[in-house]
Amino acid sequence: MIYRLSDNIISTLGFNSKDNYSQIKNGNSGLKLYENRFNLPEPFFASLIDEEEINDRFSSLPKTTNEKYTKLEKLSILSCSDAINLSNINPSSNDVIFVFSTTKGNVELLEENKEFEKERVYLWKSAQVIKNYFHNPNQPIVVTNACISGVAAQLTAFNLLNNHNFKYAIVVGAEVLSKFIISGFQSFKALSMQMCKPFDRDRDGLNLGEGASSIVYKLADNDEVLPKERIEFISGTVRNDANHISGPSRTGEGLFNAISETIKGYDTSKLSFINAHATSTPYNDSMESFAIERGGINNIPVNSLKPYLGHTLGAAGILETIISFHSLIDNTIIKTLNHQNYGVEKSIIVNVSNKESKKPAFIKLISGFGGSNAAIMFEKSGYDKY
Amino acid sequence: MINIEIKSWCRITNTKVLLNGEELEIPLRENTSWLTNIYKSQKIDYPKYFKMDTLSKAGFLASEIIMRSLNIDPLEPKPKWSIISMNSSSSLETDKNYQQTIQDTNNYFPSPSVFVYTLANIVTGEIAIRNKIMGETLFFVHKDFSPHHLYQYSIDALSNDSIENLLCGWVEDGDNNIDVLMFALKKNTKVNNFNIENIKTIY
Incomplete structure (x- = not known):
């Protein structure tokens, strides 16, 4: 672990x-x-x-x-x-x-x-x-x-x-x-x-x-007494679209496969939120709505952190994971700043206000040039408050 | 530990192409680059090749030679295949070419078709598209060719329950020196011949 x-x-x-x-x-x-x-x-x-x-x-x-x-x-x-x-x-x-x-x-x-x-x-x-x-x-x-x-x-x-x-x-x-x-x-x-x-x-x-x-x-060592308050890595997957070097698959093939593989065997009712890649390009966000719906997790609130700090490229996957850690510990789903009129093809729940949630897990999605996509999931335990 | 078998391997340098140790004959045409001579001699028909940068061309050719040697249909979807590549200079040669297009404000012509190749992992994307490979695609950078890391990443990629085959290798285009070694690996085989010593010997 x-x-x-x-x-x-x-x-x-x-x-x-x-x-x-x-x-x-x-x-x-x-x-x-x-x-x-x-x-x-x-x-x-x-x-x-x-x-x-x-x-x-x-x-x-x-x-x-x-x-x-x-x-x-x-x-x-x-x-x-x-x-x-x-x-x-x-x-x-x-x-x-x-x-x-x-x-x-x-x-x-x-x-x-x-x-x-x-x-x-x-x-x-x-x-x-x-x-x-x-x-x-x-x-x-x-x-x-x-x-x-x-x-x-x-x-x-x-x-x-x-x-x-x-x-x-x-x-x-x-x-x-x-x-x-x-x-x-x-x-x-x-x-x-x-x-x-x-x-x-x-x-x-x-x-x-x-x-x-x-x-x-x-x-963790085999005989380790684990800290009561911790966030554990659950699973994660990289999958390729095999579609285009600079654009995503329209229907989110690779991201859907990454999500499916990552949540396989996991009780997704434990997910507090989905932290999407959501760069706000027309293609990416629409593709993510397909992948989230096809993955069967479109009942879970989705947020994007890009309006706060932009796309930080090689830092983004780590930076957004960390903000998600802190929001998970704080029992708060961070709002998607600057989202006004829903406009993606498939039906997902975009989180638009800071909302309380005590559910213990989140999944982070990410996609990029070269057709690559990834999903990564973490779960907390033991925290009373932030 | 899982058994891993080398199904096929290809080595490309500035002067030679080896498939499973056998040198391929590459007739040299005039006014044609070394890589395009390889492309033509192998009678590959994939027009996207001509849009690629040198790094992607080199990786693509090695993958193409390997997949043909295994009689694998590129059009067959391959959800159980992954691709791992590594090199020393990432996309530096293309980075330098792109820099030329923006260096001078009076001669400023950045182009998306060059910029996209300033990401080294595009080579894995090109191979994935060609072969409908839908597993993992990853790119790592090491100062020198490292059999130890190539082996380590391969074990990790094939430890995934959903993955059975892997294209993995060193794909370098530094200072116009082509240096490629690519393997097609399969796991859970009777043969177990993929190990650090073998990688060293072949390189």
């Missing part, structure tokens, strides 16, 4: 999970309009983390070397540091493995790189820099699987714990935005110029966001 020891989120809304959760619970969004940023010809609506604040906080960390770090690495190290401190584990131990999730890593170094060695643009190098900061002896694992990376990284971590002799996994996801990423999404006409509208009739695209997020997981 695998359970969560601690977590951290860094975003525009705060530098730890609790601050992020409380801002989101209060309905605050970190998204805004940026003009003339990154030398881009068009403005964009996104959530960017203030670099000065990152540098301030980074300079107060205990330093072990004089090495320089990129924004992505600073965010990742800050995020891991907080999660590790909260968990009380020793990250330099042999039985700890780092699993790093990102789509583009330090890709902005391709535009201009005066400070760092050439190999710094490789994803394995970023992962090494991060785990070296914590003196971890093991080769880090890098998962890069488009938008589902954060959930795929957690599932990979669980395999490493269950099958390969590790006891603790630190799963960290991070993404920083740059001209590279934003111009690409703009070329796809995938970005909305206003706050995104999940499952809405008038949804016209997604917003991008920066973030870092980490979770420390532990494999």
